[in-house]
Amino acid sequence: MIFVTVGTHEQPFNRLIKKIDELKKNGIITEEVIIQTGFSTYEPVYCRWEKLISYEQMKKNVEDARIVITHGGPASFIMPLQIGKTPIVVPRQCQYNEHVNDHQMEFARNVANRMGTIIPVEDINDLENIIKKYGEIVDKMDHGIYSNNEKFCKELKEIVEEIFEEDR
Template sequence: MSATVVVSAGTYHLPFNRLVDWMEPWVQAHPDVRVVMQHGPGRPLPGAENHAILSHAELLALCAEATAVVLQGGAGGVMDMRQLGRIPIVVPRVPVDDEVVDDHQLIFSEQVSRLGLIHRATTRDELVALLNAALAGDLPTRTAAGAPTSGVSAVGDLLRELPRPASRSLRARRFASSARSLVRRGH
């Protein structure tokens, strides 16, 4: 097999069968592509290597080596891919058919798409076009791992300007220290 696509519906307690429905015809049309699916409580994807849940380490290892990564629109998965230097294709869950309780994934994915951190697919045709472009090498799926965004840089500048009074509580000092550490690492 020449290519691998990792698809993750996440570990959210509600199924994301629309993602499986959208992927199924593409998988059938590309039998030479290895597709690994973490489907959570949803249904397995025919033609894929299916896992209800993979360990975090296993999922990250697969994503690091994959030709393309397809995710639900949760912030955690997107940030994991950013740390790996991946630009995932993201299909946001919508508050229809019990996929998710509100439209936060639509809003989040729109914003991070504008920043160039993801490729967003809100229709099956968009998903198929993005997958085909990724496999053809016409869609960037990798970037510098952990490169800071302008928002992270701005927060770092603000944190560096904060006074460091001795009178701050231990909790406040620990928080500031942790935040400065994250900014230095480019999260």
């Protein structure tokens, strides 16, 4: 199942919802799709949808989903990360009247670059290919999650090697 959420921002995010519905219609997406459409005005024809859902249902949908696609609001993609999912993040863009500015694009870029835990999609036309190759993309990602034990051992090894260098 693919779960899509556009959050609760009052401006519509029809661009994402229409694209997902189109991919489902054209058979690019063959599995079930559930969309939380928020205040969008487009009503999907080929996907299950609800305007707003409870937190409990949101969490269940994220847990059950193979792929989670969110807008660029941090609250929407933090939950999938906490559950162990790698979300596809499609930031709302000012040029399409989806938000008042492009802070979602900037934030998604920063999270992707610094943490490596999300798959940002700024060009909606890239979404089809990313969905098709989702598993491959996730497998190749550096998820930005590092073991403190691994870090400690690496630093300790460097200190020990440095001490032995000094003794020579």
